[in-house]
Amino acid sequence: MTAQPADDLRQLLPADMAARVQSLRLADGVVTLVLDGAGLDGDGRAALEAGAKAVLSAAPGVSEVRVGIVADRDAPPPAPKGPLILAVGSGKGGVGKSTLSANLAVALARMGVRVGLVDADIYGPSQPRLLANEGKKPAAKDSKMFPVPSPYGVSVLSMGHLIEDGRAIAWRGPMVSGALGQLIDAWWGETQVLVIDLPPGTGDVQLTMVQKHKPAGAVIVSTPQDLALMDASRALNLFEAAHVPVLGLVENMAGYVCPHCGNLSDPFGLGAVEDAAKRLDMPFLGRVPLDMAIRLGSDAGEPPAAGEGPQAEAFAAIARKLLPWLATQGVTPEKG
Numbered sequence: 001m002t003a004q005p006a007d008d009l010r011q012l013l014p015a016d017m018a019a020r021v022q023s024l025r026l027a028d029g030v031v032t033l034v035l036d037g038a039g040l041d042g043d044g045r046a047a048l049e050a051g052a053k054a055v056l057s058a059a060p061g062v063s064e065v066r067v068g069i070v071a072d073r074d075a076p077p078p079a080p081k082g083p084l085i086l087a088v089g090s091g092k093g094g095v096g097k098s099t100l101s102a103n104l105a106v107a108l109a110r111m112g113v114r115v116g117l118v119d120a121d122i123y124g125p126s127q128p129r130l131l132a133n134e135g136k137k138p139a140a141k142d143s144k145m146f147p148v149p150s151p152y153g154v155s156v157l158s159m160g161h162l163i164e165d166g167r168a169i170a171w172r173g174p175m176v177s178g179a180l181g182q183l184i185d186a187w188w189g190e191t192q193v194l195v196i197d198l199p200p201g202t203g204d205v206q207l208t209m210v211q212k213h214k215p216a217g218a219v220i221v222s223t224p225q226d227l228a229l230m231d232a233s234r235a236l237n238l239f240e241a242a243h244v245p246v247l248g249l250v251e252n253m254a255g256y257v258c259p260h261c262g263n264l265s266d267p268f269g270l271g272a273v274e275d276a277a278k279r280l281d282m283p284f285l286g287r288v289p290l291d292m293a294i295r296l297g298s299d300a301g302e303p304p305a306a307g308e309g310p311q312a313e314a315f316a317a318i319a320r321k322l323l324p325w326l327a328t329q330g331v332t333p334e335k336g
């Protein structure tokens with residue numbers, strides 16, 4: 001069986017459905033389809049989604065179909081409220097998404113941006129440890145929480161602040177979505193940018209999350225291995241399906257810094273993420289080497305971006321690349 005190009009897949013849809021297609025991508029057997037839901041109520045949208053899935057999943061070479069339905073395009077855009085949301089996503093776990101989120105937030109804060117951080121990794125919250133405010137409970141007023149300050153100028157809200165230590169959360173999708181809404185819809189006050197450390201992966205939970213909370217932009221982190229890169233392109237599809245602009249790719253664990261001599265070697269293939277960014281026609285935002293000092297600092301609640309030296313500079317360089325985009329969104333740092 002051969003895979004069908006996206007245009008052929010579009011032809012398979014009935015005309016009324018095809019007229020609603022906003023984008024259709026096919027990568028690694030996964031179809032990501034965005035449909036315009038204008039004029040449909042909840043049942044109509046559900047029927048549209050089910051119909052599209054039924055047609056496309058029967059096509060040869062298609063292993064999975066993901067459908068996003070966007071709101072009425074003629075409806076007036078909602079009035080902006082609250083901070084600008086910057087999502088950090090990855091196709092798979094363990095590639096350094098939480099490390100990047102924390103350190104990017106700290107690097108932006110050092111540049112004078114008022115930054116908050118939401119740990120949306122509900123199943124494995126790590127931000128309280130990374131930003132040294134573990135064990136603190138958020139105060140609340142009028143059933144909204146106050147973010148928990150950290151020593152690094154970044155306030156944080158994480159499920160890790162709400163649950164008992166080490167208690168795994170076995171929640172289902174709608175509960176996750178409700179909990180996350182509360183972390184985002186908190187008293188963020190003067191916060192300009194809210195960095196969101198998304199849960200790893202590109203499933204329905206993530207898609208619903210980005211559709212609902214509409215980040216203004218997203219950063220995707222990947223390690224240089226082929227498998228991680230394939231997952232990163234799925235993360236790209238996820239954001240595209242939700243119409244979230246992808247600001248670029250970050251390469252993490254790129255080259256190994258020897259803790260003894262400081263030499264950089266190349267266990268996973270340096271530069272592969274930059275090449276992938278070119279292929280995917282996306283900006284490359286920078287690389288962070290695999291460095292024992294980054295892991296040790298992170299585990300100790302001392303984010304490398306808050307220090308000095310090459311580790312701090314790696315994150316500062318990525319943050320600097322985001323400043324022009326932030327300026328287009330009306331966010332300018334208070335320091336030079």
Ligand SMILES: Nc1ncnc2c1ncn2[C@@H]1O[C@H](COP(=O)(O)OP(=O)(O)OP(=O)(O)O)[C@@H](O)[C@H]1O
Nearest residue numbers: 093094095096097098099200289290291294295298
């Ligand atoms: N550049 C790096 N150098 C050394 N260690 C790193 C680096 N980046 C991340 N790590 C370490 O790798 C582990 C995984 O990182 P992290 O928790 O940030 O990944 P993640 O993608 O958020 O994972 P998960 O999806 O499981 O939450 C952590 O122990 C972290 O300290």
